[in-house]
Amino acid sequence: MPPPHRFLEACARRPVDRLPVWMMRQAGRYQPSYRAVRQQVGFLELCRSPELIAQVTCAPIDEFGFDAAILFSDILVHLPAMGLDLTFEKGEKGKGDGGPKIANPVRTRADVDALKVPVPTRDLRYVLDGIRAINAGLNGRVPLIGFVGGPFTVASYVVEGGSQGFTRLKTMLYADKAAAHALFEKLTQAAIVQIEEQVAAGAHAAQVFESWLGELDREDLEEFAFPYLARIAAALKKTGVPSIFFGTGLSGHLERIATLGFDVISVDWRIPIDEARRRVPGLAVQGNLDSTVMLSSAEASVKKALGICKAAGPAPGYIFNLGHGIQVGTPPENVKAVVDAVHAFRW
């Protein structure tokens, strides 16, 4: 890849020729090309095929001109290697790729102790081969973002057995603190080894998806989440690639999150982007279009996107993205219109 690339430059808060843009879930069910692949294979089957990973990861770069590719995978893909029986049901509401189910969820200290930390070069070889295949396909056009799930978010699925809320996990925090810490420790180790190997295989940046962290109050964040996230950030720093923290519902905690050691904070749409940037002056900021607007018209989508570009301000270190993933049913032409409008935006 010929440096400098505007996405990586923005991560480092260096000036760029135009605003970089990528979108969470940019490879997904809203694309006819993705749906065609999924008519042939199930979700986990897709995640386990390096060739198909490369195909669906590269497709949105060709189709929409995004400035970064993101590894097609799932934040739970390592759970079978940890000893958990993971499946994906078809077509669960909202997710589009079916909701995760874990037949043997973690409920006790003994369940936690039985979890194995995966060895990615052995257990997740298809991910690493996928990264190599993606980079071959991209041929240096855009950087590739690797990712892992944050310990709290992964734990919520592991303990609840699926997308069933947070009550069991939160109850564990209060009723068996030691078991909760042991679980977060294992999930942190699993996150670190995965992201290290993704970078070794060729990822140029890494995002930590701590999507549901906004469920915790500050006291619990300090005890059960921030120390683990700081370790993941430190491990990422050693790899030398830029690190992105993503969460939702965290507008009350931005200044503190800025101290964890990540290079970029990705914010949801629940805070104006200018206020977010003011509150984390030492970091790059990514976000924050409400993806729901793209379900309506290209005109409404572009209007809102340009408002965000303008509010983000001219200071280097802003990456256009959504506040959460692209929704199923989004017309691809609305996505294209937003990418083009962000690229055309000038100060």
Place this chain on the structure above:
Amino acid sequence: MPPPHRFLEACARRPVDRLPVWMMRQAGRYQPSYRAVRQQVGFLELCRSPELIAQVTCAPIDEFGFDAAILFSDILVHLPAMGLDLTFEKGEKGKGDGGPKIANPVRTRADVDALKVPVPTRDLRYVLDGIRAINAGLNGRVPLIGFVGGPFTVASYVVEGGSQGFTRLKTMLYADKAAAHALFEKLTQAAIVQIEEQVAAGAHAAQVFESWLGELDREDLEEFAFPYLARIAAALKKTGVPSIFFGTGLSGHLERIATLGFDVISVDWRIPIDEARRRVPGLAVQGNLDSTVMLSSAEASVKKALGICKAAGPAPGYIFNLGHGIQVGTPPENVKAVVDAVHAFRW
């Protein structure tokens, strides 16, 4: 009621003898006494009986010693008078009282135009009679809080037809702005006439439940929510009773919400209470215990509650409450332990 009462004093940011405490959904399925009533009658039947309203509203005052009663009713109770066919299903997840269903949801401008603004003295007489019966039962021991739903939150049920997310409503905002404004206008008028009549019937304070407002970004809040909420706050100011604004997921907007005209802001658990108080210095603040902790032990609940009391600081104008409602399955002894601990707390 012999003034001054500590709940009303705290709303006015005057010094109190001890911290006032009440809890959202303090009358509900976690109580054996409430479950006994609900074995006899359905949810809407209960909401329509002044005698039963008074019974279930007063029960938690007797059982736990809360410093305020809150009218037992529902934010959707006026919808049949507006022309909507409202029912409650039994035992939907999380709600405990069953999820609302609207057989004829509002989807078009014509649907909006057909909505009638209710006349509370005619259509919601049972609520007003209920308020009089509650005050007779309370006999001045504690003040009574009336309430309405905020226009956006009520609209989400009205447009989606139940608790089914926000996609249809948000799509209406972008695709048919005029219809959305017409809907919010009708719901604002409905909120104002209800709350005025509740105060006339004897409510000593009023809370606006705008529970799902955190779904909107600032631009949409400014266009579709804040102007309507400011009108409701102004109407409440004229009645002379303290007004409380409640929402969740709004940590990114507190300073702006503080300008709407409410006397008290109720915050969820997604911001430390000391930071919330610092950010809205001119208002009283209510909150912000994560109700999930009360599903575990009295010890863990009290520890977290006392941490909040301490963080809230000694300045007048703090009311202890939850970040959202009491959850089904909460042991009543945990609720009692928290109330007692807050009352025993001293600076």
